[in-house]
Amino acid sequence: NAGVMQNPRHLVRRRGQEARLRCSPMKGHSHVYWYRQLPEEGLKFMVYLQKENIIDESGMPKERFSAEFPKEGPSILRIQQVVRGDSAAYFCASSLGASGYGYTFGSGTRLTVV
């Protein structure tokens, strides 16, 4: 039973390019959460999605960032026109239901903007 799968593990983008981060939840999980982590800091909540719906995007920057979780396929976190400040580790977690029960994290995508 594979865990939460994130890819790519490492992503390098030049300023102004687009970054697409993918997350496949654990089998049977329909709730996906994205977090961002800067070095030596905690995880900051970005967005919570269920299949085809954004439930809570209160932690997502209003511009350049978007997320989706289509009926088929992985959840995608998309960052347009990346800037150096977007460099961070982005983690995805999935759960069976809401409220955090069974929360499991992927290994993250480390984005570097050069």
Next chain:
Amino acid sequence: GESVGLHLPTLSVQEGDNSIINCAYSNSASDYFIWYKQESGKGPQFIIDIRSNMDKRQGQRVTVLLNKTVKHLSLQIAATQPGDSAVYFCAENSGNDMRFGAGTRLTVKP
């Protein structure tokens, strides 16, 4: 429980000693808490959880204590080993998702 962007607090212990890592959470309505361990370059790994109707829960070498009166959570690690060196985060459920504290870096000295 939100990260405030400060350098991580650190705890250094001798191998074999017990470790206690503390966390203050923010939402008195939170009813579920998780401790995670994060090793360098990896994602957070579940250690132990506790619901608000309990004040103590034990796992293998780990114990979580919950004091709802003062909104405090602690993780006790017995007989700390070098492999326990990592950053430890507490997380509380906040509405639909989990919110994380700033974390504590545990270093185990041989």
